[in-house]
Amino acid sequence: MSAPTSSPLPITLRQRTEAEVAARVKALESIMIEKGIMTTEAIDRLAEIYENEVGPQLGASVVAKAWTDPEFRTRLLANATEACAEVGIGGLQGEDMVVVENTDTVHNVIACTLCSCYPWPVLGLPPNWYKYPAYRSSIVRAPRRVLRDDFGFDIPESVEIRVWDSSSEMRYWVLPQRPAGTDSLGEAELAELVTRDAMIGTGPVATP
């Protein structure tokens, strides 16, 4: 009788622990500091920008302005990069932005199937779910089901869903519809209703 044989496992997957990743990153960081391409103060400054300065409140202010200023809305839809620059918004990962408008018959949603492209200057850094494979794989294939089952966001079948796969350096984001019953609200109050997910297309605008 011949000896039992076995094939090696097809992969040897070993996820790093949090501590192992932290040590690996610190090792790289220490080398880069010594080489003069990083400093801890520059890391802290960059993190602070995206924690406290650049986030979805900026996109929300643009949306509220578009809701209250028809000429600005026209300029925003014609050239989002230039319109945002008027109000001092723009920069890294939003060098060429396109705003797509929701209507009674069209709902837009953004994604990046190949990596994690996202309009940082108006939405900040993307949440993990936007960057992880579940969303990226399924939103282009079954957007209505994903929005309903994973986000609890029902889009009627009569409304066309347009999925924008950000495969180039163009950065898309969504101008949601102004909710009914908000005629008395000013721009600042309207901005508070505009959620990050409403500008991704995975959630509604809040109701006042």
Next chain:
Amino acid sequence: MNGGHDVGGVDGLGPVVVEENEPVFHSDWEKVGFAMFSMSFRGGYFGVDQFRWGIELMHPADYLSSRYYEHWIHTVEHHGERTGKLDLEEVERRTRYYLEHPDEPLPDTKDPELLSFVDAAVKHGVPAGRPSEDPARFAVGDRVRVIDDSPVDHTRKARYVRGKTGEVVMAHGTMIYPDSAGNDLGEDPKHVYTIRFDARHLWGEVTGDPNSSVYFDAWEPYLEPA
């Protein structure tokens, strides 16, 4: 490449899990990993397309099961080694050291120019548009087909649109061509178009949503008249 990163239309990876009240960064190492992209870009490790290519080279099992910023660390290491700027054995030695001494402080060096770079990069970005004399081969309204081939290196021609026919709905001018820049062959700017694909054409009459479409950006060499 037909890599693990190219997940558009892949089944079985769901559901989407939303983290409630998710912080911008979950840990200090995520901040460092995030900063490494712009700072090693400045340090000459890679351009953005090369950065993506380094991530695409991950084994699909690792790619699908690792934390997001581990992808960034992977490509920094890949390009650091490739360009001779990083000695991965040294990285490994220091990793073992910091595992045992996680609270060991790092040098508190100062570099006002780097601080200025951070603010300027965030504010002004790094535009990908480039001038070109090449006339546009396609115009809004044209019917086009994505060429159905399988490049072995970096491309943005996702598998789910290859061989598919759609309509040009926007023309964006000429931009850095990732299939060149990502493969160390220079910027070689090409026209970029947004193509609209009907969902039933992409996914079939039965499983495709009857009232939806996908908009995908394609560089001109990806396309042929349909």
